[in-house]
Amino acid sequence: ERRGKDVLDLTAAECMTRDAKTIAAGEFAITALAIMEEKKITSLVVVDGARKLEGIVHLHDLWGTEMV
Secondary structure, three states: OOOOOOHHHOOHHHHOOOOOOEEEOOOOHHHHHHHHHHHOOOEEEEEOOOOOEEEEEEHHHHHOOOOO
């Protein structure tokens, strides 16, 4: 519960998104963009076939492409 707490007293775990949206590492960037637009979010957690963290793709990462 983070409501009413001072931001300086919060841990990363208290601030994190627990049900983060994911995308497979082999998916195309255009798919990531479509998911972000559909879910109205700015980043996706990139996972491998075992759902192990590979990284994060952020909308800013796509700005340098011709997609955005």
